[in-house]
Amino acid sequence: MEQKQKNIETVKNVLKQYLQEKGYRNTPERYAIIEEIYNLEHHFNVDDLYLLMIQKKYQVSKATIYNTIEIFLDAGLIRKHQFGEKTLSSSSYEKSYFDKQHDHLVIYKAGSDKEIEEIIEFCDPRIQGIKDAIEDAFDVDIDRHSLYFYGYKKR
Ligand SMILES: [Zn+2]
Known part of the structure; x- marks a missing residue:
């Protein structure tokens, strides 16, 4: 298996364990979103991620993305940046687990x-x-x- 794919599997396991521990629902969207994030090479914001999911025909709302981002932050799978964006909604994030x-x-x-x-x-x-x-x-x-x-x- 390619390294990137292995990393994605590892991250999905970390997420699964986190969701279990916290008693959160184990929804397929969360795994689809973390996979997209770990396929990205760059920083992203919620709009980027939303567009990407729509292009790939996933049925997710922006609210779901916001929600999921908060979960990933808490789980230590991504980190939030302050690149000086003007609005909170354009905050940047990046994957962080193997960083x-x-x-x-x-x-x-x-x-x-x-x-x-x-x-x-x-x-x-x-x-x-x-x-x-x-x-x-x-x-x-x-x-x-x-x-x-x-x-x-x-x-
Ligand atoms: Zn960075």
């Missing part, structure tokens, strides 16, 4: 009022160094961090 640590650079369209043109993922080992130093200095185990850079391309 390597990375941070984000948000580039706005030239001359726009913070209209997002591109989101670049980067991994800088110096951030790990900072984390280690903070852990030592404050005698803590850091669980996660959040770092975004926002800007415009230089002319």
Whole structure:
């Protein structure tokens, strides 16, 4: 089996266990939606996901997508981002279960009022160094961090 397919199976099992533990219904839409998300290579918002499901002829409402997203967030299967979207409904998400640590650079369209043109993922080992130093200095185990850079391309 292809790695991606294996990952999707793993995530579906995690979801199944989570739904059981929480006493939530084991609906087929939830599995269809998590599969679509784990087939994506990029960040997405609710509208992207809704369109994708409609194109694939799934009968889901936007409300179902919103609901399901909340469940996936709580289950640790996706993470929510703050790329500076103007409305809450356009928040971005990405799959997170197998993810390597990375941070984000948000580039706005030239001359726009913070209209997002591109989101670049980067991994800088110096951030790990900072984390280690903070852990030592404050005698803590850091669980996660959040770092975004926002800007415009230089002319
Ligand atoms: Zn990312």
